[in-house]
Amino acid sequence: MSGTWTLPDDLVLPEIPENHPRPGETLPQHWSKCFGCGDDQPSGMKMHCTVGDGLEVHGRLDVATHYQGGPGFIHGGILTTAFDEVQGMACMVLQRPVVTGHLQVDFARPIPLGSVLEFRARLDGTVRRKVYTSAEARIVDGPMADPDVVVATSRGLFLTVDFEHFEQAKEFVDGVPASPHGTSSV
Numbered sequence: 212m213s214g215t216w217t218l219p220d221d222l223v224l225p226e227i228p229e230n231h232p233r234p235g236e237t238l239p240q241h242w243s244k245c246f247g248c249g250d251d252q253p254s255g256m257k258m259h260c261t262v263g264d265g266l267e268v269h270g271r272l273d274v275a276t277h278y279q280g281g282p283g284f285i286h287g288g289i290l291t292t293a294f295d296e297v298q299g300m301a302c303m304v305l306q307r308p309v310v311t312g313h314l315q316v317d318f319a320r321p322i323p324l325g326s327v328l329e330f331r332a333r334l335d336g337t338v339r340r341k342v343y344t345s346a347e348a349r350i351v352d353g354p355m356a357d358p359d360v361v362v363a364t365s366r367g368l369f370l371t372v373d374f375e376h377f378e379q380a381k382e383f384v385d386g387v388p389a390s391p392h393g394t395s396s397v
C-alpha cells in the first residue's frame with residue numbers, strides 16, 4: 212500500500228549554484244543543535260548527508276537500540292524524522308531556509324534495530340515557495356539487509372521561509388548560533 216502524491220505540472224527545477232558541494236561531498240549540518248543532523252545535540256541522530264547526482268542527497272542512519280518502537284523494530288516517528296532531515300537537506304541547494312509543511316511516509320517493511328539505513332532523497336521541483344521532495348530508504352547493513360529492497364518511502368512539501376521565521380523562537384535556543392542566521396551552514 213502506498214499513499215497518493217501528485218506533483219504539479221508547473222514544477223521548476225532549480226540550478227545548482229557554483230558554491231554548492233559537489234557529488235560525493237558532505238553537506239554541512241544546517242544547525243548544530245538540530246535533532247536530525249546537529250553534532251552539538253547529544254540526544255540527536257547526528258545524520259550526515261552527502262550530495263548525490265543532480266538534485267539528489269544521500270543520508271545514513273544507524274538504527275540504535277533506543278530508536279525502538281515495537282519490540283526489536285524502529286519507531287515509525289524516528290524513521291519519519293530521518294526522512295524529514297534528508298529531504299530538508301535536499302532543499303539546501305536552494306540556499307534559503309526551508310521548513311516542512313507536509314510529510315507523508317509509507318512504511319513498507321519492518322526495520323530491525325541494528326540496521327544501517329541508506330536514504331536517497333531529491334528535490335523534485337519548486338512552485339513559488341513550495342519545494343517538492345521525495346525519498347526512499349533501504350537497509351544496507353545489519354540484520355535483514357538487502358540493498359535492492361525499498362523498506363520505506365516518503366514525499367514531502369517544504370516551504371522556503373525568511374530568516375525572520377526563526378526570530379520568533381530565538382529566546383528558546385539552547386546555545387549560541389554558529390552564525391547570526393542560526394545556521395552553521397553559512
Ligand SMILES: CCCCCCCC/C=C\CCCCCCCC(=O)SCCNC(=O)CCNC(=O)[C@H](O)C(C)(C)COP(=O)(O)OP(=O)(O)OC[C@H]1O[C@@H](n2cnc3c(N)ncnc32)[C@H](O)[C@@H]1OP(=O)(O)O
Nearest residue numbers: 241295296299300303306307308309310311312313339370
Ligand atoms: C544565504 C544562504 C542561506 C542558506 C540557509 C540554509 C538553511 C538550511 C536549509 C535547509 C535544511 C533544512 C533541514 C530541515 C530539516 C527539518 C525541517 C523541519 O522539521 S521544520 C519543523 C516543522 N515545520 C514547521 O514548524 C512549519 C510550521 N508551519 C509554518 O510555519 C507555516 O505553516 C508554513 C511556513 C509552512 C507555511 O505558512 P506561510 O504562511 O508561510 O505560507 P502559506 O501561505 O500558508 O502557504 C504557502 C503555499 O504553501 C502551501 N502549503 C502550506 N502548507 C501546506 C501543507 N501543509 N500542505 C500543502 N500545501 C501547503 C499553501 O497552500 C500555499 O500554496 P500556494 O503558493 O498558494 O499554491
